[in-house]
Amino acid sequence: MDLEGTPYPKQFFTNMSLALLAAVVRAFTQYNNLTNYISACFQLLSNIQQDTPTYFIRCDVAHIIILVTTWKPLQSVDKRVKDCIVRSIAQIILSDDIDDLKQLLRSFFGSFRVIQMVIWKIVIKSSVKMNDHSYDNGLPQDF
Numbered sequence: 173m174d175l176e177g178t179p180y181p182k183q184f185f186t187n188m189s190l191a192l193l194a195a196v197v198r199a200f201t202q203y204n205n206l207t208n209y210i211s212a213c214f215q216l217l218s219n220i221q222q223d224t225p226t227y228f229i230r231c232d233v234a235h236i237i238i239l240v241t242t243w244k245p246l247q248s249v250d251k252r253v254k255d256c257i258v259r260s261i262a263q264i265i266l267s268d269d270i271d272d273l274k275q276l277l278r279s280f281f282g283s284f285r286v287i288q289m290v291i292w293k294i295v296i297k298s299s300v301k302m303n304d305h306s307y308d309n310g311l312p313q314d315f
Contacts, residue, residue: 183228187235200227217270236265 180200186192194206202225203209209229215221240246240261246254260280267273 185230185232188231188239196229201225233265237262
């Protein structure tokens with residue numbers, strides 16, 4: 173509570189500004205820095221620690237997605253691949269259970285392998301003559 177007896181809110185929504193995140197952690201939680209706060213939240217999700225932070229900080233999903241869409245590797249991929257990756261990351265961000273998060277990561281990286289194979293097929297079809305005997309339907313024989 174502040175000096176006048178008005179309680180602080182239980183959570184705070186912010187963008188991904190490290191300065192703002194660090195300031196909110198120091199001002200409203202029992203942790204002295206952002207690293208300790210993140211570690212405590214991870215331990216809480218992992219059922220390692222039972223102490224709950226006195227204040228929850230949430231990053232706005234829209235700000236995170238905007239940040240993800242600016243990642244340099246996503247600038248050079250097909251729009252559909254980029255859309256799939258961004259939506260997968262959004263699903264991961266919205267996860268609130270560690271087991272759900274693990275399953276999403278397994279699914280994401282399994283899907284990423286499929287995406288790599290599709291991209292490989294597109295590249296091969298556009299650059300290799302179809303009468304080359306070392307390829308079957310545009311894919312190398314080891315696929």
